[in-house]
Amino acid sequence: MKHLIFSLLIFACTALSHVNAQSVNNKPLLDVSIKTFTANLPNDIQLQQAQGIYPAVRQAESRYLPSYLKLILEESNLWGAVRLLPDEDTGAELQISATINSSDGSQLELAVVATDATGRIWADKIYTGSAVDSVSLNQPLLGTDPFLYMYLNISNDLTAMAATLSAAQISEIKTVAMLQYAASLAPEVFSPYLSRDEFGLYSLARLPADNDPFLLRVQEIREHEYVFIDVVDEQYENFFVAIKPVYDLWRRYRREQQASEMDKINREAQQGNDLRQGSYMSLLESYNNFRWARMQDQYLDEISVGFTNEILPTDITLEDSLYHLSGTLDEQYQEWRSILQELWLLDSP
Amino acid sequence: MSNLTFINFLSFRRFLPGLLCGLLCGLLVACATEETTRISEEVSYEVVDMSGNWEKDYQLSDDFDTEFNLFIFDIQRRLNPQSDNLNRSPSLSVGQASGSRETIIGLARFTEEITRMPLLQIEQDRSRMRIDREDDFSLLCEFFNEQTAITQTPFGSEECGWNGEQLLFQLILDDGLRIFYQITLSPNGQQLNITTTVSSASVSTPMTISNYYRRYDIPENEFDCILTLTRNNVCRRANN
Numbered sequence: 001m002k003h004l005i006f007s008l009l010i011f012a013c014t015a016l017s018h019v020n021a022q023s024v025n026n027k028p029l030l031d032v033s034i035k036t037f038t039a040n041l042p043n044d045i046q047l048q049q050a051q052g053i054y055p056a057v058r059q060a061e062s063r064y065l066p067s068y069l070k071l072i073l074e075e076s077n078l079w080g081a082v083r084l085l086p087d088e089d090t091g092a093e094l095q096i097s098a099t100i101n102s103s104d105g106s107q108l109e110l111a112v113v114a115t116d117a118t119g120r121i122w123a124d125k126i127y128t129g130s131a132v133d134s135v136s137l138n139q140p141l142l143g144t145d146p147f148l149y150m151y152l153n154i155s156n157d158l159t160a161m162a163a164t165l166s167a168a169q170i171s172e173i174k175t176v177a178m179l180q181y182a183a184s185l186a187p188e189v190f191s192p193y194l195s196r197d198e199f200g201l202y203s204l205a206r207l208p209a210d211n212d213p214f215l216l217r218v219q220e221i222r223e224h225e226y227v228f229i230d231v232v233d234e235q236y237e238n239f240f241v242a243i244k245p246v247y248d249l250w251r252r253y254r255r256e257q258q259a260s261e262m263d264k265i266n267r268e269a270q271q272g273n274d275l276r277q278g279s280y281m282s283l284l285e286s287y288n289n290f291r292w293a294r295m296q297d298q299y300l301d302e303i304s305v306g307f308t309n310e311i312l313p314t315d316i317t318l319e320d321s322l323y324h325l326s327g328t329l330d331e332q333y334q335e336w337r338s339i340l341q342e343l344w345l346l347d348s349p
Numbered sequence: 350m351s352n353l354t355f356i357n358f359l360s361f362r363r364f365l366p367g368l369l370c371g372l373l374c375g376l377l378v379a380c381a382t383e384e385t386t387r388i389s390e391e392v393s394y395e396v397v398d399m400s401g402n403w404e405k406d407y408q409l410s411d412d413f414d415t416e417f418n419l420f421i422f423d424i425q426r427r428l429n430p431q432s433d434n435l436n437r438s439p440s441l442s443v444g445q446a447s448g449s450r451e452t453i454i455g456l457a458r459f460t461e462e463i464t465r466m467p468l469l470q471i472e473q474d475r476s477r478m479r480i481d482r483e484d485d486f487s488l489l490c491e492f493f494n495e496q497t498a499i500t501q502t503p504f505g506s507e508e509c510g511w512n513g514e515q516l517l518f519q520l521i522l523d524d525g526l527r528i529f530y531q532i533t534l535s536p537n538g539q540q541l542n543i544t545t546t547v548s549s550a551s552v553s554t555p556m557t558i559s560n561y562y563r564r565y566d567i568p569e570n571e572f573d574c575i576l577t578l579t580r581n582n583v584c585r586r587a588n589n
Contacts, residue, residue: 045491046498046499049500049501050501276451276452277452277524277525277550277551278449278451278452278455278456278524278525278549278550278551278552279451279452279455280451280454280455280456280458280459281455282455282524283455283456283459283524283526283549284459284462285523285524286504286505286522286523286524286526287459287463287522287526287528289504289505289522289523290502290504290505290507290520290522290523291485291486292504293502293503293504293505294486294487294500294502294507295486297500297502298486298487298489
């Protein structure tokens with residue numbers, strides 16, 4: 001698995017080489033938390049059909065696209081841990097969220113928002129791109145993505161922002177993030193350490209002692225959370241690697257379908273129908289054109305159903321107990337957070 | 350179903366044998382105790398459950414040659430209502446107004462081809478029906494609280510909806526081709542009627558074929574399988 005991802009990123013790495021890695025070399029690296037993208041799925045089935053949205057595929061994209069962004073950011077070596085989560089991370093140093101505005105195989109539009117723990121906005125931008133097919137004999141199988149350049153643009157924008165911050169500012173972001181996580185568990189204890197200005201930006205009011213027992217317990221709980229995140233991360237990686245070939249095929253198929261429909265419409269508009277109107281051959285051609293379009297749609301529907309059947313339950317061992325989490329990853333994450341909250345209440349000093 | 354005016358497609362005369370047959374079938378099954386299954390959850394109205402495997406009943410279904418002759422008589426009668434064509438063998442001495450020989454035969458041949466459908470598999474849940482046909486695309490219908498559902502493609506549209514206990518599909522395709530399916534389940538749930546009416550802009554009279562289907566059972570699968578992309582079919586032993 002790791003091999004495949006590594007192969008994929010050999011290609012991405014070369015594309016990132018123009019980013020000035022030196023600019024952040026002497027600073028602490030920020031951890032990045034990426035929330036699975038918002039699927040932006042209309043409730044109305046007719047609207048979904050009109051927009052050519054396949055719900056199961058869109059749901060899969062909400063996990064697949066951020067997985068790819070995560071890999072791109074990891075491979076840049078300009079960040080600390082990059083984590084993909086089903087929900088926002090209360091202790092995120094840099095939180096990335098995005099909404100899939102549109103995705104039809106040939107066009108992708110993402111509305112991306114990146115905010116650090118102090119509330120500073122790193123990016124609030126719409127990224128739009130057209131699929132670029134690339135063929136290379138020596139390129140690894142997984143190394144191609146028709147929207148790779150778009151992910152590189154996102155990565156470059158974030159890196160450019162990081163380059164403008166001093167080491168002290170980055171250290172402050174990291175501390176604020178930890179205190180925000182602590183405040184989510186014990187607001188009465190940790191909220192006073194943070195202050196918020198009129199623009200909504202957080203800063204440190206004061207610092208807890210290094211050996212503060214509350215803080216040590218929070219760090220322990222945070223480590224437990226990482227246990228879950230690692231398990232989830234593995235599931236996302238498995239999902240990504242398994243889905244990528246099929247999803248690539250699906251997107252290519254969609255692009256070909258759109259192109260061939262346009263070709264056919266243009267050809268018929270230019271040449272007209274040679275067959276006599278109302279003749280058997282003419283009726284058959286009308287029917288077969290429609291049959292072809294419907295069978296293509298139905299084939300895509302079948303593929304999309306396969307996307308929905310990929311959810312696996314998760315087993316996690318924590319402090320000598322085995323936790324079996326089931327449901328969607330969102331539900332599992334909520335369940336896990338409530339377990340951690342209970343642990344905090346049971347064991348807090 | 351109010352915005353569908355399919356009934357205009359039907360020549361009442363052509364529909365009459367179907368109606369009589371339907372009435373007869375209705376009388377025959379009226380004494381049966383088994384009631385038609387209905388699906389009523391989630392949708393705010395009741396829809397008939399047509400799910401199952403169906404095979405064509407050739408004895409009850411229209412014989413194509415007979416229907417073709419009636420179709421020709423019908424066209425001739427429309428052209429010349431005074432003549433008694435029933436005593437003559439059908440010929441295609443028809444005028445341009447009703448369609449040329451080529452377009453009339455074309456319509457009949459095409460109708461015969463799309464109404465063969467020997468086997469059907471119908472899957473249905475609370476909001477959706479899928480009719481799988483051999484060697485053809487599946488007819489799909491999503492139920493939107495008694496509204497019709499329309500699927501558009503660059504080559505035509507597919508519209509469906511309920512008209513009481515009848516499920517209707519209408520395909521409007523290029524070349525003025527329209528195909529209209531009326532699907533009706535018998536009250537005891539053991540017989541399905543599909544009346545197909547095909548019309549083209551080049552022929553004044555539509556052609557209608559009525560086919561009957563009876564249920565057949567396929568052996569119960571020992572396993573429940575779901576399709577996944579990463580693990581293909583994932584199966585587990587079915588709960589009995």
